[in-house]
Amino acid sequence: MTEKFSFTLHATDGKARTGVIHTPRGEIRTPAFMPVGTAGTVKAMMPESVAATGADILLGNTYHLMLRPTAERIDRLGGLHKFMNWPKPILTDSGGFQVMSLSGLRKLTEEGVTFASHVDGSKHFLSPERSMEIQRLLGSDIVMAFDECPALPADETRVAESMRLSMRWAQRSRDAFGDRPGHALFGIMQGGVTPELRAESAEKLTEIGFDGYAVGGLAVGEGQEAMFGVLDYAPGFLPEDRPRYLMGVGKPDDIVGAVERGIDMMDCVLPSRSGRTGQAWTRRGQVNIKNARHMDDPRPLDEHCTCPACRNYSRAYLHHVFRAGEMISGMLLTWHNLHYYQELMQGLRDAIAAGRLSAFVTEFHALRAEGDIEPL
Secondary structure (H helix, E strand, O other): OOOOOEEEEEEEEOOEEEEEEEEOOEEEEEOEEEEEOOOOOOOOOOHHHHHHOOOOOEEEEHHHHHHOOOHHHHHHOOOHHHHHOOOOOEEEEOOHHHHHOOHHHEEEOOOOEEEEOOOOOOEEEEOHHHHHHHHHHHOOOEEEOOOOOOOOOOOHHHHHHHHHHHHHHHHHHHHHHOOOOOOEEEEEEOOOOOHHHHHHHHHHHHHHOOOEEEEOOOOOOOOHHHHHHHHOOHHHHOOOOOOEEEOOOOOHHHHHHHHHOOOOEEEEOHHHHHHHOOEEEEOOEEEEOOOHHHOOOOOOOOOOOOOHHHHHOOHHHHHHHHHOOOHHHHHHHHHHHHHHHHHHHHHHHHHHHHOOHHHHHHHHHHHHHHOOOOOO
8 A cells, every 4th residue: 555645647538537546545546526524424324334335535524523523632532534433535625615604704814714613603713724733633634725715606806816815825735734745735726717817826826736636616606507617627727647626516417527627536415415305316317205206116216226225125115214204214315325426436437448438428418318217
């Protein structure tokens, strides 16, 4: 097993790439989807179950973990991997997005952000240096630079000021991160939907030098068309020999479109959140298991799926336990959704390696256009 962090690019198909990120805790096959374990758990899932879906890496959240149980407590208990029983790689976001989302509960300065906890109203301060300290205490394998992320649409002047603040914070994050063999620091490109600002941001990040680069400031209200518009050019501003991470995305068609445009890593709460609200993602699109049409349907969610929900349970049962408010509903549907997402990523990796991504994407959209199978 490697003692260093590195990225090996294995094949390309158009702008799409497949490869492997090497870390001391294991390999991450790309394109990769990272399930979100916000507070040290992927909701409704055991860590072993998440691994069984094919996930190589999880995402943890600096903001939530710093508030409870605190990074210092996790460090005393052996670090986040041991604390949550996940031996594979973990990426932690910087906390910037969550803090910026607090709106009236925060005060932004050049130094950082003062904010009130959504848990108990207590006051906290988060800066590039403090974010790096928290992520070090957590022991995450991939650390994200601290940035500001304005919601879109936004005035271009506001976006430019925010981007340049984030670039100053990126330098401070780099300085505070220091030399940590086996751990990686990713910079985050900002700039809204303006190509010139995106190019300026990428140039500054590349000058500072990071182990990987995220395309930030998307999936924040701009819509898929605008997001894809940025992804048509933004990944090309970043170094080819480093992983490219699209933060907070997304739905299956968002993922496929992002991979087509050169993205290597993604994360989103959607598969687990959908599972808890009775929604399943399948090859034929979304299934709302709460609908009465599933009440007497003996078939699985997806006859081609090998997850436990599809192998062992009918739509009728899944409909029943959701309607009855049983915990097993969220457990089974979340497992199915995460399994489907990882199956989609494997399909994308295989298609890129074989040079047949276009055919894969055509089939992906054709199945979704057909829609869910009709009930008996």
